[in-house]
Amino acid sequence: MKMLVSILLLAASPAFAAGPSDFYLDSASGRDIAAGSPAADITPVPAAPAGVKQNKNTVSRGIDIQGSGPFSAKTREALTLLEGSTTFTKVIRYIEVIEEADHSGMAAFLPKPTYQVGSRTWTQPVAWYAGTIAHDGYHSLLYHEYEASAGKAPPAEAWTGARAERDCLSFQQEVLTEIKAVQYVNYVQGLMADPTYQNIPYSQRNW
Numbered sequence: 036m037k038m039l040v041s042i043l044l045l046a047a048s049p050a051f052a053a054g055p056s057d058f059y060l061d062s063a064s065g066r067d068i069a070a071g072s073p074a075a076d077i078t079p080v081p082a083a084p085a086g087v088k089q090n091k092n093t094v095s096r097g098i099d100i101q102g103s104g105p106f107s108a109k110t111r112e113a114l115t116l117l118e119g120s121t122t123f124t125k126v127i128r129y130i131e132v133i134e135e136a137d138h139s140g141m142a143a144f145l146p147k148p149t150y151q152v153g154s155r156t157w158t159q160p161v162a163w164y165a166g167t168i169a170h171d172g173y174h175s176l177l178y179h180e181y182e183a184s185a186g187k188a189p190p191a192e193a194w195t196g197a198r199a200e201r202d203c204l205s206f207q208q209e210v211l212t213e214i215k216a217v218q219y220v221n222y223v224q225g226l227m228a229d230p231t232y233q234n235i236p237y238s239q240r241n242w
Contacts, residue, residue, distance in 0.1 A: 102134060102135025141175050143174060148175045163219055167207075169210040177189070
């Protein structure tokens, strides 16, 4: 069955002042705590939110952006910020669509690998959102590099799960450092010790 993996998505660093849209998922208990979050699981790709106007002709850095006007503008801003990262260029070919959705996750198995983004991720500060694009792009890289070398779709453990999350978090750290978003680096580092957020079912994510 096709699976969808999601990442460290909606989060600000613990030092970020928490407000109404600032949340993260406690990776140990799964409870909401103010400030930001990761995520990942394996589940079928859902439809875009009801009533979302799709701007299918919006393209930035070769990536098709599909969503509302505010979403498209924020995504273009994040992609512009990522121009400051040479590391990000390793994964840009593995992200063909960034789509506004109810929850966040990377559908690497689609004909056009699609990063679906929930509102509690893309409404975070642009540097954090940019880092999540890099993180999910690395999930897609893992999927497609395995597929290219093995000649078949990868098993889940090749691009999801704790080991894959650590690799994606490490990549995210590099990108955040290059775009000078160092306020998030320690938070991402802390997630690498024992990532469990990926076990939360897609439909239950609040990011």
